[in-house]
Amino acid sequence: MKKILLFCLILAGCSSPDFDLIIEHGTVVDGSGKDRFDADIGVKDGLIAEIGDLSQKSAVERVNATGLIVAPGFIDIHSHATSGSFASSDIAQRPDAESYVRQGVTTAMGGQDGSSPLDVGSFLDSLDVHPAAINIGLFIGHGTIRSEVVGEENVPVTAEQMNQMTQLVETAMNDGSFGLSSGLEYTPGAFADVSELVELARPVAAKNGLYISHIRDEGGRLLESVDEVLEVGRGAGARVQVTHHKLIGKSRWGGAAASLALLDEAAADGVDAASDQYPYTASSTGLTILFPTWAKDGGFDALVGRLGDPQTRKQIRAEVIQHINVERGGDPATIVAARCDFDASFNGKSLADILKDRGLAVTVPGAADVAIELVSAGSCSGVFHSMSPDDVETIMLHSRTSISSDGGIPAMNEGVPHPRSYGAFARVLAYYVREKAVLTLEQAIYKMTSLPAAQLNLDDRGKIAVGLVADLTVFDPLTIQDQAQFGDPHHYATGVYDVWVAGVPVLRDANMVGNRPGKALRHDK
Numbered sequence: 308m309k310k311i312l313l314f315c316l317i318l319a320g321c322s323s324p325d326f327d328l329i330i331e332h333g334t335v336v337d338g339s340g341k342d343r344f345d346a347d348i349g350v351k352d353g354l355i356a357e358i359g360d361l362s363q364k365s366a367v368e369r370v371n372a373t374g375l376i377v378a379p380g381f382i383d384i385h386s387h388a389t390s391g392s393f394a395s396s397d398i399a400q401r402p403d404a405e406s407y408v409r410q411g412v413t414t415a416m417g418g419q420d421g422s423s424p425l426d427v428g429s430f431l432d433s434l435d436v437h438p439a440a441i442n443i444g445l446f447i448g449h450g451t452i453r454s455e456v457v458g459e460e461n462v463p464v465t466a467e468q469m470n471q472m473t474q475l476v477e478t479a480m481n482d483g484s485f486g487l488s489s490g491l492e493y494t495p496g497a498f499a500d501v502s503e504l505v506e507l508a509r510p511v512a513a514k515n516g517l518y519i520s521h522i523r524d525e526g527g528r529l530l531e532s533v534d535e536v537l538e539v540g541r542g543a544g545a546r547v548q549v550t551h552h553k554l555i556g557k558s559r560w561g562g563a564a565a566s567l568a569l570l571d572e573a574a575a576d577g578v579d580a581a582s583d584q585y586p587y588t589a590s591s592t593g594l595t596i597l598f599p600t601w602a603k604d605g606g607f608d609a610l611v612g613r614l615g616d617p618q619t620r621k622q623i624r625a626e627v628i629q630h631i632n633v634e635r636g637g638d639p640a641t642i643v644a645a646r647c648d649f650d651a652s653f654n655g656k657s658l659a660d661i662l663k664d665r666g667l668a669v670t671v672p673g674a675a676d677v678a679i680e681l682v683s684a685g686s687c688s689g690v691f692h693s694m695s696p697d698d699v700e701t702i703m704l705h706s707r708t709s710i711s712s713d714g715g716i717p718a719m720n721e722g723v724p725h726p727r728s729y730g731a732f733a734r735v736l737a738y739y740v741r742e743k744a745v746l747t748l749e750q751a752i753y754k755m756t757s758l759p760a761a762q763l764n765l766d767d768r769g770k771i772a773v774g775l776v777a778d779l780t781v782f783d784p785l786t787i788q789d790q791a792q793f794g795d796p797h798h799y800a801t802g803v804y805d806v807w808v809a810g811v812p813v814l815r816d817a818n819m820v821g822n823r824p825g826k827a828l829r830h831d832k
């Protein structure tokens with residue numbers, strides 16, 4: 308900058324450069340799903356200012372993208388980067404968001420699975436004061452609201468409480484929430500019936516927001532659970548999204564198409580119904596997912612209390628055994644402790660490993676006993692290998708499935724988490740595009756950019772077009788690679804060279820720059 312200024316002073320009267328940045332000689336995949344084309348991109352004042360042959364134009368900086376793909380920054384429509392309080396959230400703890408940036412992700416949407424900050428407005432205000440490298444938006448969580456107004460118990464909701472909950476959704480929508488998230492497989496979300504969800508989705512629909520749901524059952528009652536989402540869409544007039552769409556349980560593999568057909572039928576009926584998905588055959592959540600909902604009535608401490616009562620414990624154990632048999636294919640090796648804060652020596656071990664370590668036979672009842680022991684000691688996050696590769700592909704191929712991570716911004720080398728936080732977007736480009744050709748590059752990038760942007764009403768991002776915000780990524784389609792593996796997840800993706808957020812570099816030549824130009828995104832503002 309200084310050099311140019313000096314040059315201009317000497318040649319008094321010389322005009323300022325045409326652009327702040329020109330990315331030249333790259334191949335543009337613009338996010339629309341249309342075919343790639345060769346073009347230079349001129350960026351000025353944080354916006355995409357011109358697309359075409361800019362060889363005669365001047366710029367403060369020129370970046371050579373020969374042989375590389377230039378794409379819109381990727382949008383993660385299901386992120387856990389905002390979990391907890393602002394101070395404890397991943398995005399406040401690790402604002403450079405390196406695990407995201409190194410995959411080309413420039414926007415992450417938090418407040419998922421029914422769990423969000425109660426005060427969306429103040430979380431976003433905190434982000435204004437302490438910005439991150441990437442943009443962050445939020446959903447308001449149904450479980451969070453229910454916990455605040457009704458509590459953790461399975462009790463009928465009074466009209467007054469319903470009113471209070473509705474008002475909290477309205478406030479969040481006025482403060483910039485992109486919609487309402489639910490986590491109906493978790494408590495207290497699981498205690499809501501569909502009429503409660505319809506009621507709470509009305510203020511979301513009034514602002515054209517999105518109802519995004521971790522559905523009630525991703526296994527044997529998948530279709531009923533997808534139907535429930537569609538019922539909320541019909542009842543409230545809301546746009547709806549089945550988040551991390553999947554089918555769990557070996558005996559049911561092959562059933563994903565039926566679930567997608569429900570979305571298509573509803574769409575034909577005028578319901579705006581979509582999905583998102585992370586590209587793995589394993590899921591990740593707390594080990595308490597193995598336990599029946601009734602046992603979690605009142606929250607985690609109530610569960611542990613029930614496990615302390617021999618008679619109730621026996622009943623719970625029987626249902627955990629049943630769950631492992633039906634939902635987890637009866638195989639304790641498919642259930643892995645990812646992070647146990649009370650004893651790190653369990654991290655990365657499956658229930659089968661733990662039984663073997665103790666010289667015990669690997670049986671489902673034995674695995675249930677270990678699960679009860681781990682949960683009683685404070686519980687662990689887990690990784691669950693329970694999906695079929697074919698179902699993952701079927702869901703991925705659907706025209707309204709976005710790519711998401713369902714991950715966060717992990718602390719390097721802590722625990723043995725699911726690799727999706729480090730690799731979801733890179734894995735789609737490496738494995739599902741380059742190796743398996745399930746998707747074309749153009750389709751994959753559409754599912755990471757303009758499709759989720761449309762779901763979120765993010766009109767100014769998600770495409771390479773003149774006038775849009777210059778959230779951009781440059782990567783090598785021949786070498787981009789997720790490096791995070793199950794059991795060995797703490798590796799950043801490789802093959803992404805440059806990332807800009809609103810025209811400000813956050814990654815250059817595969818080096819983190821340290822800038823934090825990310826915005827707190829507010830819906831409808």
Ligand SMILES: [Zn+2]
Nearest residue numbers: 420490521551
């Ligand atoms: Zn979820």
